[in-house]
Amino acid sequence: MTDLPDDPVQRQYEAYPYPERDAAEEATRLISGSPSHPFEIDHFLFDGVRDWSQPFRVLVAGGGTGDALIMLAQILADNGVQAEIVYLDMSQASRRIAEARAKVRGLTNIRFETGNLLDAASYGSFDYIDCCGVLHHLPDPDAGFAALRGALAEGGGIGAMVYAPYGRAGVYEMQDALKALVLDDSPQEQVRMARMLLQGLPPTNGLARNPFLNDHAHGGDAGLYDLLLHSRDRPYTVPQLFDTLERAGLTFVSFAAPGRYDPRMMIGDPELRARAEVLPYRERAALAERLVGNIKVHAFYATADNTPKQVAQITEDTVPCLIGASGAALAESIYKTGMIRGEFDGVAFQRKLPNDAAGMLAAIDGRRNLEEVRRIMGWEKPRFNELFTTLYQPLNNFGLMRFSHLKRFASQR
Numbered sequence: 211m212t213d214l215p216d217d218p219v220q221r222q223y224e225a226y227p228y229p230e231r232d233a234a235e236e237a238t239r240l241i242s243g244s245p246s247h248p249f250e251i252d253h254f255l256f257d258g259v260r261d262w263s264q265p266f267r268v269l270v271a272g273g274g275t276g277d278a279l280i281m282l283a284q285i286l287a288d289n290g291v292q293a294e295i296v297y298l299d300m301s302q303a304s305r306r307i308a309e310a311r312a313k314v315r316g317l318t319n320i321r322f323e324t325g326n327l328l329d330a331a332s333y334g335s336f337d338y339i340d341c342c343g344v345l346h347h348l349p350d351p352d353a354g355f356a357a358l359r360g361a362l363a364e365g366g367g368i369g370a371m372v373y374a375p376y377g378r379a380g381v382y383e384m385q386d387a388l389k390a391l392v393l394d395d396s397p398q399e400q401v402r403m404a405r406m407l408l409q410g411l412p413p414t415n416g417l418a419r420n421p422f423l424n425d426h427a428h429g430g431d432a433g434l435y436d437l438l439l440h441s442r443d444r445p446y447t448v449p450q451l452f453d454t455l456e457r458a459g460l461t462f463v464s465f466a467a468p469g470r471y472d473p474r475m476m477i478g479d480p481e482l483r484a485r486a487e488v489l490p491y492r493e494r495a496a497l498a499e500r501l502v503g504n505i506k507v508h509a510f511y512a513t514a515d516n517t518p519k520q521v522a523q524i525t526e527d528t529v530p531c532l533i534g535a536s537g538a539a540l541a542e543s544i545y546k547t548g549m550i551r552g553e554f555d556g557v558a559f560q561r562k563l564p565n566d567a568a569g570m571l572a573a574i575d576g577r578r579n580l581e582e583v584r585r586i587m588g589w590e591k592p593r594f595n596e597l598f599t600t601l602y603q604p605l606n607n608f609g610l611m612r613f614s615h616l617k618r619f620a621s622q623r
């Protein structure tokens with residue numbers, strides 16, 4: 211194993227596994243998120259048509275207390291996918307929590323390993339690698355990106371999350387301020403003093419002025435440590451992220467919520483909007499990040515293929531699936547208000563949709579393909595396709611609809 215001798219980050223995650231999780235809660239809920247929901251993996255990396263009868267090898271690199279691990283392992287098991295999921299983390303304390311969560315659920319598709327993700331390839335080659343909230347803590351993040359690329363099977367891809375600077379406004383000043391005050395104290399003492407400092411901050415303090423950062427308020431001691439006392443944590447702007455991927459030989463596929471990176475959402479003036487529209491994608495996304503100011507993390511998908519990948523196309527065989535939203539709730543909103551609405555860290559979005567879109571949502575069950583949905587509605591193809599595209603665009607942009615054959619596969623077994 212590649213050692214990190216006396217590494218402060220390693221010490222941190224032994225003292226404060228993050229995020230704080232209690233295995234007993236597995237009996238009451240499944241934490242679901244992005245990246246790494248299987249619908250999303252299918253949508254962004256396998257054209258929305260992965261053949262789930264084929265074995266699926268996954269690496270969860272820096273798996274921590276197990277959120278992505280448990281989500282993936284449970285959903286793949288529930289749908290009868292033959293999967294092997296390798297959990298890899300250098301923190302023994304985090305692994306114990308993740309193992310306890312898997313045990314409560316009776317999951318048998320996970321192999322637990324303690325080690326450094328720089329050695330990822332020594333655990334095999336993987337169809338999918340999750341790496342969420344980890345790479346920005348490495349001494350040499352580029353080496354981490356390259357190591358993950360080196361562990362991808364042909365045609366496989368990565369779903370990752372790294373910090374972004376503007377939405378974390380206030381964090382880095384506070385990290386530096388705390389280093390000046392409590393660097394040599396024990397982790398527990400650092401947390402105690404950080405809480406004292408937070409209580410007396412002036413209203414002009416950057417963190418106090420950023421209402422969308424609340425890990426320190428709601429994430430317990432581990433949340434506070436992770437946000438404000440981290441010894442190694444670097445954010446990525448959109449251009450920095452794209453440059454990093456390029457250096458690692460990874461090809462960007464999509465952000466998990468592409469709508470957050472569309473500058474047209476943030477520009478009212480038509481002339482300026484038209485200028486934004488003609489920028490290359492990378493510059494458009496960078497512009498959106500700068501204008502909106504609230505992006506705290508970048509959750510994205512990438513592959514090792516050299517050619518840019520088309521995200522899942524709409525065909526008759528497309529199986530639309532909803533994530534994090536119920537079709538009934540969306541349909542009700544459309545009937546009542548003629549809109550779907552949402553909010554991301556203080557920015558509201560709304561899209562007008564015709565009442566027929568609510569009817570279409572009622573026929574979308576994650577198993578039917580579009581041809582079957584169309585037959586239920588009894589519509590002609592052109593009219594049906596136009597309505598589906600109108601519905602799909604905002605739902606995909608905000609991470610609510612993906613294409614995947616997973617549940618269809620499970621229902622046909």
Ligand SMILES: C[S@@+](CC[C@H](N)C(=O)[O-])C[C@H]1O[C@@H](n2cnc3c(N)ncnc32)[C@H](O)[C@@H]1O
Pocket residue numbers: 219220223228229271272273274275276277278298299300301304325326327328341342343344347348436
């Ligand atoms: C912020 S936690 C994120 C955990 C998990 N991925 C999640 O999203 O909930 C970061 C994790 O990365 C692990 N980690 C950091 N550097 C690592 C490395 N080089 N190899 C393996 N794990 C590492 C830490 O031990 C910690 O559990």
